[in-house]
Amino acid sequence: MAFTRRNVWNLGGDWADPILWYARGVAAMKAKTLAEPISWRFYGAIHGFNSQLWQRVGYYDPSEKMPGAPDVKRFWLQCQHGSWYFLPWHRGYLLAFEQNIRAAIKDMKGAPKDWALPYWNYFKPNQNQLPPAFASPDWPDGKGNNPLYVKQRYGPDDNGKVYVPMDEVNLKAMDDPDFTGVASGGSPGFGGVDTGFEHGGPVHGRLERQPHDQVHVLVGGGTRQDPGLMSDPRIAGLDPIFYLHHANIDRLWQVWRQNPPAHVDPPQDNWKKGPGNTGQRVFSMPLPDGTAWDYTPGDVADLSKLGYNYDDLSPATAAMQPADRLMRLGANAEVVKAAKGVRAVATGKNVELLGANQGALKITGSEASTSVKLDQGVRNKVAANLNLAKAAGIAEAAIAPDRVFLNLENVRGFSDATALKVYIDLPAGAKPADHPERLAGSVSLFGASKASMADDEHAGKGLTLVLEITDIVDALHLSNKLNMDSLDVRIVPRRPVPKDAEVSIGRVSIFRQGR
């Protein structure tokens, strides 16, 4: 049977059949107890679980019966973040979840056999609002008990109005030529860094960081004391909008893959066969027939083989081509012509520190700033490398000029809903909003609370947020301003950060990656 995932805004009504059947399936799953492997909360715990946090948001009572230890050990706390398994693990999670929804509704009159999850493409014009079926406590089957409605969904301004502000999200990750990258300061790659089984690594892949993480916290909102479900990975799987968001992220993976030979999944066995192949935990999902489905990234990489497709896989953005950058940097016409049509060129292997600030930066209130001192030698290396584009022959055009990345290292804090805009080299006294050309990007603290605890999986290291600032550095270089000793970095939170959120950035650094 073929399954098509469709845009939730184009289904033909707020409560069109696919969304109404989704709600009925969710209601059936919610009616089951935590101890049942195909219950709503059990599936939420597969993504993440923390007894105190679950209690605080009202989804767990310590007196209730827990699942058996073997089930907990096999299924719970599996979500892969900060890992090249992020995309395939979540794909398997969605596939198993859909099977459960179909099983939950199959005996209801008129239920479609080919039901598939809709996706929420917040990038489409006028589709960045929360789909209406999720926003009201009422639904066609009842008053005040809409299973898709969640009280703890506070939105980007923490006022219950849920939407995705378009100035906070972007699709720059779609341009990344490499699926996997490094955790050492350079590009972590489109899909994340090569890790083992990783239930929360510190460096997220580019698609995971933006838009995935960003949409999570913008939709969830909330505070340290009262977090939105979507804002924290330990409770995110409890919100029904989670699955539509992830269907969109999964769709973006499919879109990215449409540009071979540059945009391809990792060929390594360690990725295709998953962490189970190297003696680590196996990805495993409980199914409605009582069995468990063990899967690997290789099993789910080709969606069409699984009978799935999306109704829209059109390119997400007009991506900047390598030839465009060479032209911008002054390469001669012959080189630019040779580079035309090349979808992407390999990123250089050398990653090295270019500069760093001194001392930790606390984020409170509505702004924070620091100065990143640059090493003269490495800065000259970057400038010389960018100048090479002018003198490059056709052979050299196959090697990408340096890329430059801003790293916010050891980011700790206890309000995952914090979203930050990061600006580079703003003129003194300038309003950040007046200088979009200086915006390095938006980042969020999705997963930071868990990463800030010394006795948890991250050992209190916090997160390391990586932003590509190649365009800004190119602009500085072309206007002869790169010859500076330091770069100012200004951090502007979307909402003022309270002191009790304890948000801090251990170090702000800049890395070059290239020849």
Next chain:
Amino acid sequence: MTPAARERWHVRTPVLLVSVAAWIVFAIEPGNMALPAHCPAAMAGMTDFSAAVDMLLARPLSATMGWGLMLAAMMAPLLIAPVRHIHDRSFACRRERAIALFAAGYAAIWMPAGVVLLILALVIGMGAPGSWVLMVVVTIFALVWQFSPIKQSCLNRCHAHPELAAFGLAADLDALRFGLKHGIWCVGSCWALMLLPLLIWRGHLAAMAVVTLLLLSERLDSPAPARWRWRGPGKAVRIAVAQTRMQLQRS
């Protein structure tokens, strides 16, 4: 090989070579360089504590080298992750210097800790020379520590990677401070297991190897809440079996 795997390899290889070199010296010169030459088991026949200490102090350089070599052999593989952190987050021109300072800080904790462990082993060894009952008691004590919440707390902090200053004296001090802190948590985590090889005369090298594998295995596990729990080589064994299976399938 992925970019991240390539970077791991670049750090892992020289660090492991240091360890292998130390093991080779042990294997070639066990009588002169290895710790048993000075260890309590070697002094098992002595009954006078001060005479034993005198014997130890009479060859301080040799004893220091022996302990340093033992550390290099057993602990270097545990330092791959922190050394990678320093390597990745330092300027390319300062990497070697920063790693050396980290190692100096780390050794500054472990070297005096070694003196304490040696004296402790000396006292235990002289109390009941060659007694298997004593070995069992010490082993049980080491296992209790191994499964304790304190051990887990120390182990968790061995996984911490602090922010490091990049320039000048501040960078040097941060690298040194990281080494000192890492050394403290490493001693807290490993001291009880490190005591065991010091008490074993016959099969000393084998005991060192077993303890090294156990220490290495437990570092493969992710940090976890501090509570009583089994901490064994399970994950390492599963990985080793899987890797062997993969190699066999390839050949």
